[in-house]
Amino acid sequence: MDYSMSGARKSRLGQQVRGRKPAGGESRGPGDGTTMYDPQYQQQYDIYGQPVPQQGGPQPQLFEDTSGQAYNNYGNQGYGGGVDYGYPNTRQGGQQGQQAYGAYPGNMPGPQIFQDPMVANMAMQYGQSLASQGREYMDKKIEKYVSTSQIKYYFAVDTHYVMKKLQLLLFPYTHTDWSVRYEQDTPVQPRHEVNAPDLYIPLMAVVTYILVAGLCLGLQKRFSPDVLGMQASSALVWLVLEIFIILATLYVTAIQTHIKTLDLLAFSSYKYVGMIVSLLAGLVMDSLGYYGVLAYCSLSLVVFMFRTLRWQVQGSGGTMEAYSVGNKRRLYLLLFMSGLQPLMMWWLTHHLVA
Amino acid sequence: MAFGVYSLLEAAVLCLNAVCVLNEERFLSKLPGWGGSHVQGFGEEPGIKTQIFHFIRSVKTVMKYPLIPLNICIILFKLIFG
Numbered sequence: 066m067d068y069s070m071s072g073a074r075k076s077r078l079g080q081q082v083r084g085r086k087p088a089g090g091e092s093r094g095p096g097d098g099t100t101m102y103d104p105q106y107q108q109q110y111d112i113y114g115q116p117v118p119q120q121g122g123p124q125p126q127l128f129e130d131t132s133g134q135a136y137n138n139y140g141n142q143g144y145g146g147g148v149d150y151g152y153p154n155t156r157q158g159g160q161q162g163q164q165a166y167g168a169y170p171g172n173m174p175g176p177q178i179f180q181d182p183m184v185a186n187m188a189m190q191y192g193q194s195l196a197s198q199g200r201e202y203m204d205k206k207i208e209k210y211v212s213t214s215q216i217k218y219y220f221a222v223d224t225h226y227v228m229k230k231l232q233l234l235l236f237p238y239t240h241t242d243w244s245v246r247y248e249q250d251t252p253v254q255p256r257h258e259v260n261a262p263d264l265y266i267p268l269m270a271v272v273t274y275i276l277v278a279g280l281c282l283g284l285q286k287r288f289s290p291d292v293l294g295m296q297a298s299s300a301l302v303w304l305v306l307e308i309f310i311i312l313a314t315l316y317v318t319a320i321q322t323h324i325k326t327l328d329l330l331a332f333s334s335y336k337y338v339g340m341i342v343s344l345l346a347g348l349v350m351d352s353l354g355y356y357g358v359l360a361y362c363s364l365s366l367v368v369f370m371f372r373t374l375r376w377q378v379q380g381s382g383g384t385m386e387a388y389s390v391g392n393k394r395r396l397y398l399l400l401f402m403s404g405l406q407p408l409m410m411w412w413l414t415h416h417l418v419a
Numbered sequence: 420m421a422f423g424v425y426s427l428l429e430a431a432v433l434c435l436n437a438v439c440v441l442n443e444e445r446f447l448s449k450l451p452g453w454g455g456s457h458v459q460g461f462g463e464e465p466g467i468k469t470q471i472f473h474f475i476r477s478v479k480t481v482m483k484y485p486l487i488p489l490n491i492c493i494i495l496f497k498l499i500f501g
Binding site for chain 2: 295298299301302305306316317318319
């Protein structure tokens with residue numbers, strides 16, 4: 066949390082106490098409607114349209130987080146509504162409440178208490194704080210098994226990146242600069258760097274592969290719903306095996322790399338894109354289309370993997386250094402990883418094409 | 420074709436069994452390079468043989484005791500469900 070307050074923030078907090086309704090459109094910050102937020106440029110403007118000096122927090126903005134904001138707006142609207150319109154209501158509510166209170170034995174405050182906007186607001190804020198505490202607790206627990214803070218960076222993609230990456234996967238021959246710019250210590254978001262690995266494309270590709278496999282089997286009248294489950298689990302098993310083999314190879318040959326396991330997962334799953342294209346071509350023109358497109362996709366993927374991994378495995382750069390033994394091992398590892406891809410592509414799809 | 424997650428688990432347990440069953444005095448000591456911890460330099464890349472021997476030794480140390488209940492579970496599972 067960033068506890069230092071700039072002058073702009075102090076003025077915003079001061080204005081929040083008055084409980085103004087938000088002016089409509091998107092607003093960030095305390096949600097009092099005095100600042101507008103332009104998500105594309107990450108710049109805040111106050112109500113006069115002048116840019117407000119923004120304080121960069123310790124965490125980069127990865128996603129538009131609208132979850133807490135909705136509650137904030139709603140709570141403020143409720144409070145604002147109470148101030149503006151609730152006054153005559155509370156008078157009537159008080160009168161009705163007095164009559165209703167008489168109906169309860171022992172003068173216990175019944176459900177009417179929640180119509181009082183003050184109590185409703187307090188209850189809502191209490192529920193909000195409970196929910197956020199629960200969420201923090203769950204995040205801490207899950208962080209131990211699946212590092213969610215690391216995974217977030219892999220899903221920070223946008224449409225332009227996805228289009229460029231898919232184009233690179235199928236036609237990597239004209240791209241010249243494969244190096245990845247690292248930002249200080251944080252992992253680079255794929256949104257800013259085309260050559261960085263991501264997990265969005267692999268995830269979508271795996272799911273699409275399972276659906277296309279179901280489609281292929283259905284067209285050959287070999288389909289039943291449990292076949293989908295079997296395809297899914299066998300695809301996952303082969304993925305896990307492949308990653309394990311690569312990790313074991315990395316350990317045995319004692320190569321120092323920057324590659325993390327999640328990067329390996331991303332790179333191993335890029336072949337599903339080629340597999341989907343080959344399967345669809347195999348649907349259109351039976352064996353000839355399938356093998357032809359499979360050969361082309363394998364070649365493209367091998368080139369893509371080799372060029373991408375050369376920058377990741379070799380640390381400082383793609384140039385050969387004086388330490389020749391390590392470089393020979395790295396080269397063999399690259400060739401092994403790249404050559405494994407077409408084999409896996411063929412192995413996982415040939416039974417689906419008649 | 421792999422059949423699913425359970426097959427992966429079974430295959431993993433079988434491979435670990437294979438590594439742990441290698442007898443220290445009858446087989447591993449006879450291999451050239453087995454007592455490799457005092458030969459290693461600092462900072463240089465260890466050879467592939469040393470890495471493999473390290474791997475075998477660590478698997479035997481870590482997995483010897485947990486493998487017993489794992490094997491019992493799988494045997495019971497196969498007995499009951501076939």
